[in-house]
């Protein structure tokens with residue numbers, strides 16, 4: 001019986017235009033839009049060329065640390081600078097021949113920069129990158145003064161840190177800060193697809209309750225046990241958004257070749273759990289009697305989009321701002337918890353953070369499922 | 385006397401202040417086609433839904449096949465088929481799949497189910513539309529699909545709630561014949577309608593309902609015997625003088641005479657050859673007349689006489 005119920009419910013959803021559009025097509029379209037929008041950004045990152053500079057040492061100051069920094073920036077891995085150590089005159093002529101972007105003069109343990117054009121309003125991207133790289137060096141001098149010169153391990157750690165920082169500087173400069181949140185957009189997109197599962201949750205409730213639909217009435221009258229009907233319909237209603245999410249993730253990861261970070265299977269697991277939340281939300285809203293269908297659909301679309309918005313679907317980084325002001329909202333918003341889970345897969349080596357998010361989602365599912373079940377289990381009504 | 389299939393005792397159902405069923409009683413025997421006849425809002429659907437445990441009721445005892453009917457009486461439900469007032473099919477499933485789905489909620493065995501579905505499709509005569517989606521079906525075909533979904537699992541007791549509303553005459557006949565066939569195959573039928581002609585045509589016993597109460601129960605002939613009218617003669621005639629109307633009133637078995645819009649209606653409570661007698665009188669008065677016909681009492685007359693209002697608004 002369960003399989004019979006499950007099979008036909010799934011068939012119904014796959015034929016339903018509304019569900020197909022919102023749960024399957026719309027996320028794929030939006031993902032493609034993001035991809036085109038971010039494509040130029042990613043391209044400019046790929047096309048970044050090493051910045052040629054000349055380095056001039058004016059006195060006998062200790063160069064070890066500065067040299068290590070420059071070496072790190074020029075390393076094959078970072079490939080940000082190509083540095084030439086030379087004299088002041090030689091450097092000047094290189095600069096006027098435009099062979100280099102600028103001159104770094106190292107004096108009194110402080111690097112300073114010389115560019116060809118003195119007009120500061122007209123600095124090029126390369127110039128401002130150089131400026132920030134030097135600034136970040138000067139800022140770290142403070143930390144360095146606390147480190148024993150013999151403690152090479154700590155020194156190397158600071159250098160490594162500086163090197164990583166350099167990557168961020170470049171990325172931000174080249175993309176006006178857009179890539180910081182680029183992955184967040186895709187994560188929010190996955191979260192949105194999960195929440196759109198509420199559409200199939202809604203129709204699930206509709207077709208189960210005799211006071212909501214004639215089909216529901218027929219099911220109530222049949223000799224199949226209520227629980228079998230509910231479970232069959234519910235699992236089928238979850239299956240569709242899970243499949244849509246898998247398609248979306250495969251599309252993003254393997255066709256658009258966006259590196260979502262983390263293990264694809266764990267990403268899919270997160271999306272699957274998120275989809276069940278979406279279905280539960282729809283089930284819950286759908287089971288409320290006395291509200292028109294169109295209104296319920298409106299509520300679901302609006303809340304799905306709003307929650308995804310709060311997790312960063314339209315404005316990157318919004319959840320970090322919320323975290324500062326009302327952190328509880330982020331914990332209660334399933335879309336944010338989903339993006340957090342995906343994000344934690346991407347950046348942390350351990351899965352602690354990830355499983356915390358999954359636990360929050362699981363609790364949400366249990367609460368929503370219980371409430372919906374209480375609203376749907378009845379076979380006998382006061383009014384039809 | 386055959387066994388009772390449904391017994392309802394003292395059923396009371398309220399929707400907030402409105403009393404939809406007021407100490408309602410019912411006893412339906414095996415093999416009957418039982419007609420629930422009543423005007424809109426008289427409580428036919430409510431009665432059915434209470435019997436089926438779809439509606440909670442305030443008071444009363446309902447038994448089906450001798451057992452108390454509860455929302456989880458799945459054994460009883462297995463033998464019940466319901467065709468609701470509203471079409472209840474999935475737009476996303478084909479005609480075949482719809483029937484297969486609902487049949488599968490009753491019948492586990494696949495082979496049996498397949499056979500039952502095929503038979504249901506043949507029964508309502510929609511083989512040609514097996515692979516159609518319901519949106520593509522005409523109103524009458526849709527109703528036939530709706531019926532097939534309700535009866536495919538071969539129930540012993542079938543409820544049909546106004547299955548012929550908004551149906552073309554051909555489909556209507558197909559449906560009515562089908563109901564009789566189901567009955568002949570052994571099913572007990574509960575049929576609600578506000579079309580008295582249909583009820584009269586197929587039902588073996590009829591209950592007339594009004595305002596949640598049982599007005600009267602019996603075969604069509606029994607119901608008609610309850611009222612004094614036996615025949616009404618209609619005569620189209622111009623400018624009938626009052627003196628003649630008075631003379632008609634004097635004829636034997638005439639209990640009422642109406643004359644409006646040049647149509648004379650003479651009501652009889654018995655007697656033979658009434659038509660000849662009234663025409664004889666008109667001839668003697670040297671009055672010419674147009675169309676003449678005699679009408680036997682209908683269930684509407686029964687309803688009218690008992691409740692003082694028409695069955696249909």
Ligand SMILES: Nc1ncnc2c1ncn2[C@@H]1O[C@H](COP(=O)(O)OP(=O)(O)OP(=O)(O)O)[C@@H](O)[C@H]1O
Nearest residue numbers: 383384399404423424425426427428429430431578
């Ligand atoms: N869900 C409800 N809430 C409140 N009142 C209701 C509800 N359903 C029916 N009623 C009222 O109960 C009475 C009986 O309704 P019911 O639908 O049983 O009549 P019916 O005989 O089936 O009429 P119809 O021929 O129109 O189908 C009517 O007065 C109706 O307005």
Ligand SMILES: [Mg+2]
Nearest residue numbers: 428429430469
């Ligand atoms: Mg009704």
